[in-house]
Amino acid sequence: xxxxxxxxxxxxxxxxxxxxxxxxxxxxxxxxxxxxxxxxxxxxxxxxxxxxxxxxxxxxxxxxxxxxxxxxxxxxxxxxxxxxxxxxxxxxxxxxxxxxxxxxxxxxxxxxxxxxxxxxxxxxxxxxxxxxxxxxxxxxxxxxxxxxxxxxxxxxxxxxxxxxxxxxxxxxxxxxxxxxxxxxxxxxxxxxxxxxxxxxxxxxxxxxxxxxxxxxxxxxxxxxxxxxxxxxxxxxxxxxxxxxxxxxxxxxxxxxxxxxxxxxxxxxxxxxxxxxxxxxxxxxxxxxxxxxxxxxxxxxxxxxxxxxxxxxxxxxxxxxxxxxxxxxxxxxxxxxxxxxxxxxxxxxxxxxxxxxxxxxxxxxxxxxxxxxxxxxxxxxxxxxxxxxxxxxxxxxxx
Amino acid sequence: xxxxxxxxxxxxxxxxxxxxxxxxxxxxxxxxxxxxxxxxxxxxxxxxxxxxxxxxxxxxxxxxxxxxxxxxxxxxxxxxxxxxxxxx
Numbered sequence: 001x002x003x004x005x006x007x008x009x010x011x012x013x014x015x016x017x018x019x020x021x022x023x024x025x026x027x028x029x030x031x032x033x034x035x036x037x038x039x040x041x042x043x044x045x046x047x048x049x050x051x052x053x054x055x056x057x058x059x060x061x062x063x064x065x066x067x068x069x070x071x072x073x074x075x076x077x078x079x080x081x082x083x084x085x086x087x088x089x090x091x092x093x094x095x096x097x098x099x100x101x102x103x104x105x106x107x108x109x110x111x112x113x114x115x116x117x118x119x120x121x122x123x124x125x126x127x128x129x130x131x132x133x134x135x136x137x138x139x140x141x142x143x144x145x146x147x148x149x150x151x152x153x154x155x156x157x158x159x160x161x162x163x164x165x166x167x168x169x170x171x172x173x174x175x176x177x178x179x180x181x182x183x184x185x186x187x188x189x190x191x192x193x194x195x196x197x198x199x200x201x202x203x204x205x206x207x208x209x210x211x212x213x214x215x216x217x218x219x220x221x222x223x224x225x226x227x228x229x230x231x232x233x234x235x236x237x238x239x240x241x242x243x244x245x246x247x248x249x250x251x252x253x254x255x256x257x258x259x260x261x262x263x264x265x266x267x268x269x270x271x272x273x274x275x276x277x278x279x280x281x282x283x284x285x286x287x288x289x290x291x292x293x294x295x296x297x298x299x300x301x302x303x304x305x306x307x308x309x310x311x312x313x314x315x316x317x318x319x320x321x322x323x324x325x326x327x328x329x330x331x332x333x334x335x336x337x338x339x340x341x342x343x344x345x346x347x348x349x350x351x352x353x354x355x356x357x358x359x360x361x362x363x364x365x366x367x368x369x370x371x372x373x374x375x376x377x378x379x380x381x382x383x384x385x386x387x388x389x390x391x392x393x394x395x396x397x398x
Numbered sequence: 399x400x401x402x403x404x405x406x407x408x409x410x411x412x413x414x415x416x417x418x419x420x421x422x423x424x425x426x427x428x429x430x431x432x433x434x435x436x437x438x439x440x441x442x443x444x445x446x447x448x449x450x451x452x453x454x455x456x457x458x459x460x461x462x463x464x465x466x467x468x469x470x471x472x473x474x475x476x477x478x479x480x481x482x483x484x485x486x
Contacts, residue, residue, distance in 0.1 A: 040486060043486055044486040130486055132486045133484050137484055154486060155483035155484060155485060155486055156483065156485055156486055157409075157484075157485035160408045162407075162408075162483050178455060178480075178482075182453060183453045183481065183482050194485070201486060204486075228407055230417065233405075233417055233418070239460065240462055241461040241462060243464045
């Protein structure tokens with residue numbers, strides 16, 4: 001039995017969880033003494049922080065260098081319209097203060113880097129991976145191994161999510177044990193590119209909070225497993241039994257640490273380089289001047305040339321969100337698979353391709369040309385984003 | 399022919415264009431798990447599934463596989479493609 005005591009008011013605040021078998025005053029005191037670092041105050045971090053704060057975790061570190069944007073609010077539920085433009089770590093700290101003013105919150109607005117990760121995370125008992133990119137996931141895993149701390153890791157995209165505690169228990173694997181090779185950046189996809197349903201990050205973030213509370217209070221059985229969530233599958237949850245740590249793992253294997261010093265490791269290079277900046281790439285004209293036209297030129301062509309066809313190569317669901325009135329939809333994957341059956345070769349016609357940002361439309365031009373397309377075949381620089389900016393400000397940007 | 403059930407999640411589901419499928423094994427002989435990536439890629443060509451599989455892991459009947467070259471499928475198994483998800 002614990003001999004500790006809580007401030008009087010806390011018996012009322014936390015009574016509902018303290019009366020649980022296996023939790024008790026002792027569990028609450030453990031939470032109060034615990035410190036948790038949440039890396040990423042986005043779709044996963046917000047719900048995780050919300051519940052950890054409400055449950056009475058003593059100290060919460062929030063590491064995030066982004067600022068709140070309108071497109072975050074669909075899932076990042078601690079942020080508000082009023083706080084758009086301010087750092088996410090600060091916004092989340094403000095929200096937590098309103099939930100539970102006695103939690104010590106440490107907002108950190110610098111990016112987590114190989115050079116500062118050990119120092120930033122060393123003061124905490126448990127680390128939560130709520131990040132959105134592969135390099136930081138490997139960095140966090142290596143850091144957790146080196147510091148000997150459990151890493152409660154969540155991930156989500158589209159309708160799916162994953163939850164796993166790395167570097168935990170007797171023989172629990174680290175992230176590198178499970179995924180020794182990173183996915184290529186162009187396949188990894190961000191929430192902006194592949195989409196995410198907000199409540200899916202909410203489910204995974206809540207589970208991260210739950211596992212963290214279980215670890216702190218001693219309710220966790222100490223064995224790691226990988227939980228796969230798929231909102232549209234039946235059953236939606238699947239628990240995968242994990243193997244032990246890989247003896248040959250370069251980070252946590254029995255043969256010792258081979259990954260080298262964290263501060264000297266280039267995690268971005270290890271993961272295949274920077275994530276492509278599709279907005280900038282879609283604006284590049286150099287080397288393709290004869291195959292590209294600007295949005296303003298496109299408007300002029302549509303107004304003046306009757307023998308024009310405008311083909312929108314986005315997926316049908318995106319075409320359904322908004323499209324230019326005279327465009328027809330041929331999704332890129334169908335076009336590339338069989339260009340001339342979808343876009344008949346007709347030299348009398350001027351063919352223009354458009355997409356969201358101006359990247360896929362370049363692939364469409366190349367596909368039709370290499371299938372024998374002749375005459376004017378071009379695409380719109382910067383895609384519909386540029387159309388909205390330079391031609392029609394009423395055209396939606398998503 | 400014996401059949402297996404394959405589950406796709408996240409990027410694997412995007413590139414395969416489906417969430418699950420039943421597929422017949424090529425013969426009555428035990429099928430090596432290490433050959434499954436090639437089989438699945440040939441069923442879903444030109445969408446990048448092969449690249450996703452190259453960095454993914456397998457689970458067979460809800461257990462992560464350590465060494466695919468030592469696992470053989472007889473039919474009736476549920477095989478899941480566990481690919482790294484980085485979003486959040």
